[in-house]
Amino acid sequence: MSTVSxxxxxxxxxxxxxxxxxxxxxxxxxxxxxxxxxxxxxxGMLFTVIPFFASLYLAFTDYNLLNPPAWIGLDNFxxxxxxxxxxxxxxxxxxxxxxxxxxxxxxxxxxxxxxNRGVRGLPLYRAVFYLPSLLGxxxxxVLLWKYVFGLNGxxxxxLGWFGIxxxxxxxxxxxxxxxxxxxxxxxxxxxxxxxxxxxxxIPAMYYExxxxxxxxxxxxxxxxxxxxxxxxxxxxxxxxxxxxxQTFTQGYVMSGGAxxxxxxxxxxxxxxxQQGFGQFHMGYAxxxxxxxxxxIAAFTGLxxxxxxxxxxxDN
Amino acid sequence: MRMTGLSAMxxxxxxxxxxxxxxxxxxxxxxxxxxxxxxxxxxRAKKTQAALDIFKRANPGxxxxxxxxxxxxYKDKLATRFAAGDPPDLMMMRIDSLREYADRGALLDIxxxxxxxxxxxxxxxxxxxxxxxxxxxxIPSGLNTIGFVVNKTLTDQxxxxxxxxxxxxxxxxxxxxKEITEASGGKVYGxxxxxxxxxxxxxxxxxxxxxxxxxxxxxxxxxxxxxxWFAMFRTMRAEGALPPAGFVENLGSSAEQSPLAKGQxxxxxxxxxxxxxxxxxxxxxxxxxxxxxxxxxKRRGQSIDTPALWSVAAGTEHRQEVLKxxxxxxxxxxxSKATGTTRxxxxxxxxxxxxxxxxxxxxxxxxxxxxxxxxxxxxxxxPLPPGSSGIAADLLTIATEVEFRxxxxxxxxxxxxxxxxxxxxG
Numbered sequence: 001m002s003t004v005s006x007x008x009x010x011x012x013x014x015x016x017x018x019x020x021x022x023x024x025x026x027x028x029x030x031x032x033x034x035x036x037x038x039x040x041x042x043x044g045m046l047f048t049v050i051p052f053f054a055s056l057y058l059a060f061t062d063y064n065l066l067n068p069p070a071w072i073g074l075d076n077f078x079x080x081x082x083x084x085x086x087x088x089x090x091x092x093x094x095x096x097x098x099x100x101x102x103x104x105x106x107x108x109x110x111x112x113x114x115x116n117r118g119v120r121g122l123p124l125y126r127a128v129f130y131l132p133s134l135l136g137x138x139x140x141x142v143l144l145w146k147y148v149f150g151l152n153g154x155x156x157x158x159l160g161w162f163g164i165x166x167x168x169x170x171x172x173x174x175x176x177x178x179x180x181x182x183x184x185x186x187x188x189x190x191x192x193x194x195x196x197x198x199x200x201x202i203p204a205m206y207y208e209x210x211x212x213x214x215x216x217x218x219x220x221x222x223x224x225x226x227x228x229x230x231x232x233x234x235x236x237x238x239x240x241x242x243x244x245x246q247t248f249t250q251g252y253v254m255s256g257g258a259x260x261x262x263x264x265x266x267x268x269x270x271x272x273x274q275q276g277f278g279q280f281h282m283g284y285a286x287x288x289x290x291x292x293x294x295x296i297a298a299f300t301g302l303x304x305x306x307x308x309x310x311x312x313x314d315n
Numbered sequence: 316m317r318m319t320g321l322s323a324m325x326x327x328x329x330x331x332x333x334x335x336x337x338x339x340x341x342x343x344x345x346x347x348x349x350x351x352x353x354x355x356x357x358x359r360a361k362k363t364q365a366a367l368d369i370f371k372r373a374n375p376g377x378x379x380x381x382x383x384x385x386x387x388x389y390k391d392k393l394a395t396r397f398a399a400g401d402p403p404d405l406m407m408m409r410i411d412s413l414r415e416y417a418d419r420g421a422l423l424d425i426x427x428x429x430x431x432x433x434x435x436x437x438x439x440x441x442x443x444x445x446x447x448x449x450x451x452x453x454i455p456s457g458l459n460t461i462g463f464v465v466n467k468t469l470t471d472q473x474x475x476x477x478x479x480x481x482x483x484x485x486x487x488x489x490x491x492x493k494e495i496t497e498a499s500g501g502k503v504y505g506x507x508x509x510x511x512x513x514x515x516x517x518x519x520x521x522x523x524x525x526x527x528x529x530x531x532x533x534x535x536x537x538x539x540x541x542x543x544w545f546a547m548f549r550t551m552r553a554e555g556a557l558p559p560a561g562f563v564e565n566l567g568s569s570a571e572q573s574p575l576a577k578g579q580x581x582x583x584x585x586x587x588x589x590x591x592x593x594x595x596x597x598x599x600x601x602x603x604x605x606x607x608x609x610x611x612x613k614r615r616g617q618s619i620d621t622p623a624l625w626s627v628a629a630g631t632e633h634r635q636e637v638l639k640x641x642x643x644x645x646x647x648x649x650x651s652k653a654t655g656t657t658r659x660x661x662x663x664x665x666x667x668x669x670x671x672x673x674x675x676x677x678x679x680x681x682x683x684x685x686x687x688x689x690x691x692x693x694x695x696x697x698p699l700p701p702g703s704s705g706i707a708a709d710l711l712t713i714a715t716e717v718e719f720r721x722x723x724x725x726x727x728x729x730x731x732x733x734x735x736x737x738x739x740x741g
Contacts, residue, residue, distance in 0.1 A: 172561040261719075
């Protein structure tokens, strides 16, 4: 799993970078001091880089942790396409990502715009809305969520007032993933904070000028807010997509590690973990990790290609 | 003694890595430090430590460094320790992981140690639990089996008679459970047990005269039996004997969170070593019955099982000491008096008898149940083959799909056989 997390670091440029002032060559002495400060990071990198390449090798082997790995070429990769649970895990992860990421970004932007209208006590609201982001991935909150969405939980009690007999949100295979998607959307805080920062960068004069020309609220949003905010939207989109593809904790805790009911919360990384540590198919798990890296890279690359058509950089 | 320096270094490193103080190894007094790992909670830790203290007093020079976790992370950690070439000397081993390790030469054959651990006191079914071919890769740390518990408070309240637990059939269970559901007006469901739990299915399969796993580690269960198993649940659910699909939520594995404890169901299958905790969680008026069908089907289905085995790493550097510790844990009544039934009933019946008077009345009920079962003639059970944990996972998935009517019992049976054969490398 550590192999995948390295992808997160390829962050796209947040805002237009001012032209670097590289007239003078920096003195090598100061370079050295810089590298010295970076030393702990380099040392830490070893713990990432070595397993990273080890897992690349293991991806082409049959490795059960107890005996030395045996080279089997591409067998792990061809096996994936024949493995129905692998396909299911991919489906779960895709549905989860493509439903929850747009919804959570929309919620983040919506709340950010509300907060941007000069509410009193902004820092407090910001903190309150940000809180779920900090907690959403934690074990305690997922457990709490299980009770909230339990058969006799708050949600069903609420539905009961309207005469609706709520389903077993976590025990019914048709609804378990929905519950996790709602949980994910609820944790819109971190993109929201970034949106809020972006919104405050948009000069008020644009809105004033547009209002004078008779542009309505929607028109102002479409023609000013969205284009000027598009680099931030892009950044948030990439971040959310990558982290969503790597979802693990929520599925693990909600299903007690099994990915159930009926594999309906079998996230890609959960299946990877089960294969590696549950069934000692460490070669297969490594191959899955690299496949996920390829998938994430493909989607990120695709986004960068499409960004040309909708992301506008100011200046 | 050439190895000493090196082993002291690796052990020292390992100790740092895991943040456990642990004194020096084979240092000054020529003492030996054993590395022992197991899973469980703080209560079990206290009881285990009490037993180890007795051992330490009798064996000066031997120290035992222990480490424990919850069962989930334990499994991961054990695997990584073997992979890193730093296996513990003595470890608690899951019954469904045994052959994953043993078949790869990672565990010591305890039978080949010229009687360093005396297993002659154990019943044959207890000895067979970890016997692969003629080799013995583990000793049950305690024994258990499954049983049906019935909440007598509820049956009294609704005036339903409990069938004879030694001779009841699956039809009796169904009729009994249905009666409770009806008498309570649907407030309480008659029974709860899972089609997706392998231990339950294995009993049913054995009763039908088949072995779920055969002696050579293949699948012996037929499609017809699996179909009947899934169909039985569907019928019982439709009749109201069992709660509707999705009613029982996976909120946690503790007894307090079970539908039995919440008074939602009147009867439930439990592992017998959990009888006392279920008893206190469910109000203290439980009867312990056998699994239905033991006298009405082709043959006996129940078996003597274990919550966990003790295994020794093949590469241990302190073979003599670790076997001595194992022998103490299995055969010394003082050890079992200290640990109680935290890992099930002591595997040695003589020890179980010696310990019984010190147990709580509830633990005594569970002990009696198991001791009497051990005296009966039961068909032999075989250790779970490698890949079994995958089959258990598939069973759970397929049973849920049948429960929610995404598959028919026939389709479920076919799918399980297919994935099972694949998991066993067929």
